[in-house]
Amino acid sequence: MNQDWRGVVIRQLLLLISACLLVGLLSGEYAWALAVGFGAFLGWTLWQLLRLQHWLHHQTDQAPPHCSGLWGEVFDSLYRLQRRAQGERDGLQAVIDRAQESTAALKDAVVMLDADGNLEWWNRAAQTLLGLKTPQDVNQPVTNLVRHPRFKEYFEQRQHPEPLELPSPVNEQLRLQLQLTPYGHGEHVMVVRDVTRVHQLEQMRKDFVTNVSHELRTPLTVISGYLETLVDNAEQLNPRWLRALQQMQQQGLRMQNLLNDLLLLAKLEAADYPSDNLPVTVDLLLLSIQADARALSAGRNHRLSLEADPAIRLKGSEVELRSAFSNLIFNAVKYTPAEGQIRIRWWADERGAYLSVSDNGPGIEAKHLPRLTERFYRVDGSRAAHTGGTGLGLAIVKHVLLRHRGHLQISSEPGQGSTFTCHFPVTQLVRR
Structure with a gap:
């Protein structure tokens, strides 16, 4: 209520009291005159409240009841607020309708x-x-x-x-x-x-790679067989041909490894979950891979340490898990300099199980990390050729982990080494 209407109310009250006192002076009953006057004022006020309540609940879409004075101002103010709120609601509803129409399209x-x-x-x-x-x-x-x-x-x-x-x-x-x-x-x-069209194109690519790999496998096996025979009987050949035959045999073996990895990737992509879903004793599996890694290290004297919790087993395919874990561990052996340290850990917490492979090798620049699991992606082409890799190892690791509901985390700094961590959810664990 503004200052003007406060003055109007005060003047009305003063007029009411004066009229009651005048009636009391004429009748000689001041108390009754005041009681009747204030009772009439209260009744009139209650009647206006009832009119307001009825309008708010039943006729809010119509103009307010006609009234003069303060109550007329109240009715008009509420009506203006109502129309303003209705306009805002209509505007918001129009925006919602337009958003729904555009989304529906x-x-x-x-x-x-x-x-x-x-x-x-x-x-x-x-x-x-x-x-x-x-x-x-x-x-x-x-x-x-x-x-x-x-x-x-x-x-x-x-x-x-x-x-x-x-x-x-x-x-x-x-x-x-x-x-x-x-x-x-x-x-x-x-x-x-x-994404049906994209899925079909991807399936065509997979089928093409699988078919080509199968078709190349037979002639490559024949060529490798003859090369092996020639190398075994090298004393009957001109000595100048021995080095050429050995290089051909080495590259043939590399092509065979490449075809095997391509066929393995095609097999991994063929289904979402391994068929032989059984509890795998990971600690014994890692012991076996560690022994193979020591043999691969040969005279380079790597320090390989293994910490594996024997109470934690993993549901899945032992063949696929061996392929993924051995890829990570063998990569650490290949890329870690002589006398380097490689640490293998298998543990679990409330969020799942983890396998980490850490080394103190040359490390990898941060710009390469997001693309390491891509097919044929190489950080250093000359280094990859020297180690004899196919460029598919980490892609195989990625797909094996996806089939076991896991994912791969990679952290590395140049000159500080690298850590590859496989995380498996709690649903994949089996505790002894």
């Missing part, structure tokens, strides 16, 4: 989830790609409608740095890519994209 599905993972809203593409139905699926858990086991694992993770690919629950021929993004107070936005 997207070919990618957009799904909004509450903090409990229940469906709140989705666009038309979500109905096509995920089979969501309006309104019966509203407030339903998303894991009840997308029932793929990998999606359930993905959804229960706290962080989602990488998208997930899986078949569409509506059409098995469609390949979807899902990405969860948190916002607000535990809510999520899920964006679903149809």
Whole structure:
């Protein structure tokens, strides 16, 4: 209430009191005159409150009741506030409608989830790609409608740095890519994209590599066999040919290793999870790999140390885990200078199990770390040729870990050595 209306109210009260006193003077009943006057004023005030309450609850879309004085100002002020709020609501609703219309026009599905993972809203593409139905699926858990086991694992993770690919629950021929993004107070936005064409192209690449590798394997085996025969009977040949034959045999062996790695990668990419999913005694597996690493080290006198918790076993394929772990350990042996130190650790905590392979070798620059698991990526081409690697070792490690629900972490500094750490979730562990 501003200063003017405060003065009006005071003057009205003074007039009321004066009128009551005048009636009391004429009648000789001052108390009754004041009581009747204030009672009438209170009744009038209550009547105006009832009119206000009725208008607010039943007629807020209409003009307020006509009234003069202070109550008229109250009615008019509330009506102006109501119209202003209605205008703001209309503006916000227009923005929401426009956002929903633009989102509905997207070919990618957009799904909004509450903090409990229940469906709140989705666009038309979500109905096509995920089979969501309006309104019966509203407030339903998303894991009840997308029932793929990998999606359930993905959804229960706290962080989602990488998208997930899986078949569409509506059409098995469609390949979807899902990405969860948190916002607000535990809510999520899920964006679903149809990547069937990309998946088909990737499958064509895999098939091409597999077929070519199989086709090259037979002639390469024949060539290697004849070269081995010639080298074994080198005393019957001209001595000038011995070095050439030995180099041809060495390069043939390198090509065979390359084809074997390509076929292994194709096998790893063929399925999401190993078929022989059994508890693996990792400490004994690492002991065996350590013995092979000592033989590979030969006269370079590397100091290899192993710390492995025998109570922790890992569900998965022993053959695939041996391939991944031996790649990491053998790489440390190849790239660590003579008399260098290599430390192998296997342990677990509340977040899962870890295998780390640390060395004090030359280290790797930070710009190379994100690309180390790419096929044929080499930090130093001459060094890789010297060690005889195929450039596929870390790619194999990456795919083996993905099949065992794990991931690879790499930390390295030039001149300080490198540490490769494999992290496996708690769901993959079996404790003795």
